[in-house]
Amino acid sequence: MYELAILARGGVLLTVWAVAAGWSRGRLAGCLRRDGWQGICRGAWAAPGKDVDWRVRATALQFLRPELVCSHGTAARLHRIELLGGAVDEGFLDFTAPATSRSTHDALIRIRSTSSLTDGDRSVRRGLRVTTPARTVGDLIRSCGSREEAVVAADSALARRAVGGVRREALVRYEELAAELAAPRPGAPRARAWLPLTEAASGSPAESVARLRMRDAGLFPESQPPLRTAEGRTLRPDFLFREAGLAVEVEGYAFHGTRRAHERDVTRFNALQSCPEVRRVLRFTARDVFARPDHVIATIRAALALQVRARAG
Structure with missing residues (x-):
């Protein structure tokens, strides 16, 4: 009879494999339990100590x-x-x-x-x-x-x-x-x-939903357009209302997971405002998009209206 560990594939052993190798079902069950094998489902076992996850x-x-x-x-x-x-x-x-x-x-x-x-x-x-x-x-x-x-x-x-x-x-x-x-x-x-x-340029689920919310409100910004900063760096804001010079950024749940990520975001925010096409930047969290879409749309509309008045003046 083969050792059970040899019969396993990727740490998974089927009862039928062991029986085919000469193990009796009665002896097999006792040996598996004694050695710490873990039941995955009926007829399948995981090697001792293996993390039995979804995969x-x-x-x-x-x-x-x-x-x-x-x-x-x-x-x-x-x-x-x-x-x-x-x-x-x-x-x-x-x-x-x-x-x-x-x-x-x-x-x-x-x-x-x-x-x-x-x-x-x-x-x-x-x-x-x-x-x-x-x-x-x-x-x-x-x-x-x-x-x-x-x-x-x-x-x-x-x-x-x-x-x-x-x-x-x-x-x-x-x-x-x-x-x-x-x-x-x-x-x-x-x-x-x-x-x-759909939009292949979308960067996250929150951006996808924000785009749909804006579309429903009759707002159609560009998604992730390439812009050039004053230093020559290319940046892609999540959304851009080019005529109004308004950029809109949507931040994911884990956007500021570390100090370094936060510092990168501050640098990006400042650099984005140096792009000739950008006169103002609005930032929203994913929570704003999912839980307060009316607030997001109202804020964008107000910013667009302000730019129209500024041009008219």
């Missing part, structure tokens, strides 16, 4: 059921696609599987059945079978409950940005999303109507 659980489930493909929120985490409201619940896993696949009674696992998941819709990311970025965003937009959720997910995938401290390139092109949403699937018509609202 380990997903790995074990894919070992047990090869037809399962990580999708929706779980795929978003693997691709580092940001969703509205922050991180996906680590305890919950999303999968897509063929329509003939059996269901599950685990409340922390959601399996969506489909007959339209092709080889071109699947890839491997961080060791797990996962829907491609285009299919992931398409699934998310088609199933989103709101326009904001849909646009935040699409903007994140379209943009080159840092997510979770990791800088990544854009995951998908607009044309790829358009092709993905052309398929006649539930939720597709609404998703196609939302797609033109």
